[in-house]
Amino acid sequence: MSRIAYVNGRYVPHKQAAVHIEDRGYQFADGVYEVCAVWNGHIIDEGPHLDRLERSLRELRIGMPMSRQALSLVMREVIHRNAVDTGIIYVQMTRGVAPRDHPFPAIPETQVVMTSRRIRPQPAKFGEDGVKALTLPDIRWERCDIKSVSLLPNVLAKQAAREAGAYEAWLVDDDGLVTEGSSTNAWIVTRDAKLVTRSASHAILNGITRLAVIELARGEGLQLEERPFSVAEAKGAREAFITSTTSFVLPVTQIDDQVIANGKPGSLTLKLRQRYMAHMGDQTRAEAAESA
């Protein structure tokens, strides 16, 4: 089956899916995006993802190109046309096509692109053994709360991590405090069993999985602190993990050369990982029941 992409109102074969060279996404990184997990054919946490998309657009004063309901329908259609059961849906919106000039175009027309594809299940050993994180200076701009396509520093950090044999880069601000991963949020469990993750600010993207895990942790009665933590605190932590739409909850068992605790995924991490998988399952069952 050939893949289909949505480009500005048309469903086109993926290979031919193109945007104009003067799309401001291409020339200025003047656009935003969302990636949602698709799980048993359902879009996980669709509401919060669309809330965040609308917030990103508002912050950049890019117009929402269609109603939220229409957007949701198109997302479903793209998933359906690609027969995606478990995978992702990617939505990108940019400020329009206009002769190249920095200021906003006089008559901006938001461009919309969507793709959906299956993704292979995460290797089981990621959950069983955990992954490694590499710390790197956070050199990004000061509005990381906006989910823009201005991702070059994230790309460079992720590549550096992979070349160092790490799964993710943990970015560190000028005060030695971890902001977040290059495409994930960063968490630790302190020796006295407190769950810690940086509070939402302009310095990090407020992950949808981060928000879901906060809710799950509260439901479990866990002690939670939203505050920055240092690289030293992380290296001395009892547990560490990352969260994201595609990584879910993933144990981190090594930071740079430092093995975390006994080098095995922590019990709290594994509990939250299990709860998050259940959270995804619950949503798909609830949605199936609704449409039944």
Next chain:
Amino acid sequence: MSRIAYVNGRYVPHKQAAVHIEDRGYQFADGVYEVCAVWNGHIIDEGPHLDRLERSLRELRIGMPMSRQALSLVMREVIHRNAVDTGIIYVQMTRGVAPRDHPFPAIPETQVVMTSRRIRPQPAKFGEDGVKALTLPDIRWERCDIKSVSLLPNVLAKQAAREAGAYEAWLVDDDGLVTEGSSTNAWIVTRDAKLVTRSASHAILNGITRLAVIELARGEGLQLEERPFSVAEAKGAREAFITSTTSFVLPVTQIDDQVIANGKPGSLTLKLRQRYMAHMGDQTRAEAAESA
């Protein structure tokens, strides 16, 4: 006459010029660019622009897709096909097309896009009256020396400037020191007639016009200091101006609400502006003589 763009080896009508939606320039701002002035059919400071393009590519480890000689020929062809006498040529290179994933693709293939267009001469009153600059916090990433398409903060700054009735935004670092404009370099002339512009570092783009003006100033025997200057120093300066490929040398006669000196373009600024226009004229004559 219809405009023609160059896209990955093909000359195509501008309206149909497109890149794939998974071009990393579009999804990750994973690319670089150059804009050169075209003056009487000649590319101004082509050598330094291509040097900088190669440097940007090297810093990001994006492969140069063709020989420099071939690149230069294609640039000329694009200018020729668009019958551009006075205007610009825009060259963008990205890390390739690949399924969306942060790390570098396994087999990256640099994508190349070029456009060329005429531009109207700068309004004479810009040179006669000068323009206004608005100071704004510099919230960009820490590798502004790389001429990447990761330009969203520059777009936002330029838009804010225009909405405030200013021509350019001057970006200010955490220490209150001016880094550069959103698409220009910033200069002042001190009360004791010293020319000051920030030294090249990761904090600014080392402008080709900046480099040319430094050379011209040296040729004129002017005192030049490459160092940061504060907003306060700029507001109290004798003269202020900006340089860029498309602005050339442009007097700044107001910064925020502060009129600079007597509110007229300064004599040193006007001298450098005139010398820079002569520098462009010299190049076109030299090239014409060579090809005669």
